[in-house]
Amino acid sequence: xxLACVGDDGKVTLLAGMSKAVVDRGLKAGDLIKEISPLVGxxxxxxxxxxxxxxxxxxxxxxxxxxxxxxxxxxxxxAAGT
Numbered sequence: 108x109x110l111a112c113v114g115d116d117g118k119v120t121l122l123a124g125m126s127k128a129v130v131d132r133g134l135k136a137g138d139l140i141k142e143i144s145p146l147v148g149x150x151x152x153x154x155x156x157x158x159x160x161x162x163x164x165x166x167x168x169x170x171x172x173x174x175x176x177x178x179x180x181x182x183x184x185x186a187a188g189t
Contacts, residue, residue: 109139109175113165119147120161121171130155132186134179142178146171 110122121144123136130136136158144151144160147167151160 109172111168111172113168117165118161118163119149119165119168119171120159121147121151122157122159123153123175124157125155127156132183134182134186139175139178143171143175146174 108124112120114120121140123139125134125136125139135155137153137155140151140153140158140160144162146164147162148164149160149162152158153160
């Protein structure tokens with residue numbers, strides 16, 4: 108799960124959560140947030156199951172969401188051995 112929002116102040120907040128089953132397959136929320144936070148001009152991190160981040164560049168949010176989807180697709184494919 109990935110949630111993203113832009114506040115009234117223009118700041119982006121990102122929150123990622125992964126189930127134990129997904130974490131066991133190698134998809135870690137902290138890794139995802141570290142990967143996409145720079146795309147919104149920020150940083151973040153956290154635990155394998157729950158992580159948060161954000162930034163100040165709301166214009167980068169569409170690119171960050173696309174990058175997140177690609178990151179997830181790649182990790183699922185790697186976990187499946189394809």
